Amino acid sequence: MIRYKRVALIGLGLIASSISHAIRRTGLPVEIHGYARSEATRTEAARLGLATIFETAGEAVEGADLVILCVPVGAMGGVAQEIAPHLAPGATVSDVGSVKRAVIDAVQPHLPEGVEFIPGHPLAGTEHSGPGSGFATLFDNRWCLLTPLPESAPAAVEALTGFWQALGARVDRMEPDHHDLVLAVTSHVPHLIAYTMVGVADHLRRVTEQEVINYSAAGFRDFTRIAASDPTMWRDVFLNNREATLDVLGRFTEELFALQRAIRLGDGEHLHAYFTRTRAIRRGIIDAGQDTAAPDFGRLASAKG
Ligand SMILES: NC(=O)c1ccc[n+]([C@@H]2O[C@H](COP(=O)([O-])OP(=O)(O)OC[C@H]3O[C@@H](n4cnc5c(N)ncnc54)[C@H](O)[C@@H]3O)[C@@H](O)[C@H]2O)c1
Ligand SMILES: O=C(O)C(=O)C[C@]1(C(=O)O)C=C[C@@H](O)C=C1
Structure with a gap:
């Protein structure tokens, strides 16, 4: 079950485009906003209809109740800093990075009070990258591991769990290290x-x-x-x-x-x-x-x- 009304995807490559396709497959009326650093990627993502595309990451996250960082692990901290002033109170921020401890250390210090940070990692991918490489079934029957922080609100973790399950994944929780x-x-x-x-x-x-x-x-x-x-x-x-x-x-x-x-x-x-x-x-x-x-x-x- 997807409880979010507006999902913002930052970074529009294989994983973000697969999330977009998988959300659309549910048929639920979820708004999808998107931003990627390069203009070529934004143009391609718009052409593919993956999301409503914005010129800045800040604009893309405005009013979103779920923000998913889908950029390379080394870019997570910079993106978190960029979006922080634009996040809606009560929003959940998550990510899909292949590493968890370093992402937590890079992202968490930038996020304002009242925003939930719940890191995640879908164990699904291919050797391809870019907005054109995604597909709706990527997460079907694959694990998505969530590594909530000790202070994460149980209701927010439940909502994110429901989101990934709606995308076809099996969800488990794990300690980041x-x-x-x-x-x-x-x-x-x-x-x-x-x-x-x-x-x-x-x-x-x-x-x-x-x-x-x-x-x-x-x-x-x-x-x-x-x-x-x-x-x-x-x-x-x-x-x-x-x-x-x-x-x-x-x-x-x-x-x-x-x-x-x-x-x-x-x-x-x-x-x-x-x-x-x-x-x-x-x-x-x-x-x-x-x-x-x-x-x-x-x-x-x-x-x-
Ligand atoms: N590919 C996989 O098999 C796989 C599987 C699970 C998780 N992941 C993780 O998912 C994340 C994304 O991987 P992907 O395969 O979708 O990569 P990708 O290369 O297909 O897409 C990355 C996107 O991030 C954008 N980007 C890069 N730096 C940025 C920045 N500073 N600001 C805004 N946008 C930026 C790029 O333009 C591109 O659109 C990575 O953290 C990766 O570790 C990948
Ligand atoms: O199937 C592939 O191409 C992958 O490498 C996907 C794979 C993996 O190792 O299983 C790669 C990295 C991710 O963090 C998660 C999934």
């Missing part, structure tokens, strides 16, 4: 590995000429899809989730060295046991009905120690 660790494991470091592998293949291409590209197997193709994701978004993710990604990368490197050693020593037992364990994890995810988007938070939490 825990969110950042879980996402480092399930999304951030996997993206870094894909970027690295595609970079390695590109170096090798100079040795193997075209073969790496021409005969790409399915696994590598999946890596290239992920490695085509927006460079600004992912730069900001790593700069703003430094501690958790470095922690997970350290563990990853240790495991990689152990596998490298097993290959060098011809230790088939080690390799077989390792791959048996990882296969069981994948099967566990499928058995739990989580094979589309949802990581197993319980298992990840217990793996932290």
Whole structure:
């Protein structure tokens, strides 16, 4: 159920345009206001009919009861500062950033008393960006994680939960630092590995000429899809989730060295046991009905120690 009458989307790329399409799909009479920094994006968003487009972020949020920041994580603080004087009393401000603690630290100090800040993160996306890349079904059956602050009003959290459910998502709540660790494991470091592998293949291409590209197997193709994701978004993710990604990368490197050693020593037992364990994890995810988007938070939490 959407309880908001006017939703303002700041930043009009993949996620904002998908929110707009998904709101329209509900058929509810929700007004959508929008702003993006570049004129080209504003023009394209207007042409696509995503929202009523404004020339400034301040104008776009006026009178909105829900404002969602849909810009790269590193731009959230600046946008919050810009919109703060224009926010309606009682409005809820949320975001869709892939990192939560750094966004809270950047946004919260700018927001006036009487405005609720409830950070969020839909675990749904593609490698495409820009206003033309969104679609109404992006959030269907995917998780949206909310990381409310201790002072968040329960009624405001309920209203935001209802909003994401109306857009097709399943909603869960999580503590922000825990969110950042879980996402480092399930999304951030996997993206870094894909970027690295595609970079390695590109170096090798100079040795193997075209073969790496021409005969790409399915696994590598999946890596290239992920490695085509927006460079600004992912730069900001790593700069703003430094501690958790470095922690997970350290563990990853240790495991990689152990596998490298097993290959060098011809230790088939080690390799077989390792791959048996990882296969069981994948099967566990499928058995739990989580094979589309949802990581197993319980298992990840217990793996932290
Ligand atoms: N792409 C994904 O898979 C995905 C999934 C979930 C969450 N997210 C998060 O959602 C946010 C948006 O990602 P996206 O994929 O929609 O990106 P995108 O590149 O498609 O869109 C970003 C938009 O923000 C605008 N923008 C950039 N800086 C701005 C500023 N300072 N002021 C106003 N507008 C500005 C850009 O013009 C663009 O319209 C990011 O924080 C990202 O971490 C992305
Ligand atoms: O499917 C993809 O292309 C994605 O990378 C989406 C994905 C993910 O890692 O699952 C990427 C970043 C977001 O913060 C959430 C979702």
